[in-house]
Amino acid sequence: MTSFETIRLIHTVLNLYYIEKMKQAEIAECLSLSLAKVNRLLQQAVDLGYIEFVIRTPFQNLFTLEERLKAIFGLQEAIVVPEIGGTSNLLLNSIGTAAATFLLEHLRDGDTLAITPGTTVQAVVRSIEAARPYNVVVVPILGSVQGEIESDMNYLATQMGERLGGKAYQLHAPAFADTQEAAEMLRSMEPVKKILEIGRNATVALLGIGTVDPQASRFVQFTALSAEEMKNIAEGCGGVGEISAHVYNIDGQPCAKDYADRVIGLSLKEIHKIPYRIGVAGSAAKALPIYGALKGGYLHALITDETAALGVLEIFDGKFHNHKN
Structure with missing residues (x-):
């Protein structure tokens, strides 16, 4: 004593x-x-426990959210940007800037970077300011969707390659085919097979996380899928989110197989094999899709915003509480 x-x-x-x-x-x-x-x-x-260290840095609440996300879902890294009032563009720019910095810190010469489409990935591309050229290859792992040129898959890959000072490939195929047979035919074409094989051998992936909400999903706007079909994916198949146009349920398991068979791109199983996968998404509407992606183990790192992070943890806490009861 x-x-x-x-x-x-x-x-x-x-x-x-x-x-x-x-x-x-x-x-x-x-x-x-x-x-x-x-x-x-x-x-x-x-x-003897006579000293108690208390850290009170600005944005401590965000750092606490990051630590919880890493501890609960086994993430290697998590970045939560502050909640931003105003337009959605401000939020996209904030996440894009944080993700671009993170990506540049983790890219190495010789890497092959796989990317998916989406407005958040687009924001990351716009925010890339490389201090030196990177000897990397950028490859799209999903066909193109119709719509604004700035969010086109091949345009994003080209822009990312130019901003990094590397090389970019293009995948000249649609993201979706009208039938499973048409999708199989497109995937069997030599130019398409070549690009998808490069994607399978990627070392890093930058993945947008999308919603299947018929009111919010961009795929309703730019594909032949109707709002009714998207509603069936969400309600009939239990889909909560998508990565590279492949839908998964709240536990991160692939679902809506008939729909997935029409996608020209890497499957969720193939994406899961890429050694380092960075997910980017934000806003309250993305909380459920992010939760499913995390449960499925599709991400090593997540860059999101405060609202989405709180939503993800609220879903976890609710399911944990229900499980205990």
Whole structure:
């Protein structure tokens, strides 16, 4: 048991070190102690629980969300940007900037970067400001969707390649075919097979996470899928989100197989084999799709916003509570 005299001495040393900001050598001289003795007393204070460290940095709540996401879903990295009022473009730019910085920190010369379409991926591409050329290859892992040229799959791949100073491939095929037979024929074409094989050998993937909500999904706008078909995917098949046009349920399991068979691109199983996968998505509407993607283990890293992160954790807490009951 630590004596009263020792505790008093420890208290004196702690005050001089942490409050008065004295150096250990100065404390030793002031109290006629050896430097080693002061060091031991400080360590003893830690061991006995006399010191409580509290970190109060700005945005501490966001860092706490990041740690929870990593702990619950086994992520290697999570970045949560602050909630931003105003237009959705402000949110996209915020996530895009954070994701672009993260991507540049993790890319290495010789990497093959697989990318999917989407407005958030587009925001990442716009935010890339490489300080040096990267000797990388950029490859799309999904065919093109009709719509604005800025969000076209091949345009995004080309722009990403140019901004990184690397090389970009293009996949000249639609994202969806009218029938399974047509999709199989397209996937068997040599130029398409070549690009998809490059995608399978990618080392890093930048993945947009989409919703299957008929009111919000961009695939309703740019494909032959009707709002009724999207409703069936969500309600009839239990779909909650999509990565590279492949739909999964709340547990991250692939679903809507008839729909998936019409996709010209890598499957979820093939995407899962890419060594490092970065997911980007934000807003309250993306909470459920992100949750499903995390449950499916499709991501090593997630860059999102505060609203989506809170939504994901709320879903987890709700399911955990129901499971306990």
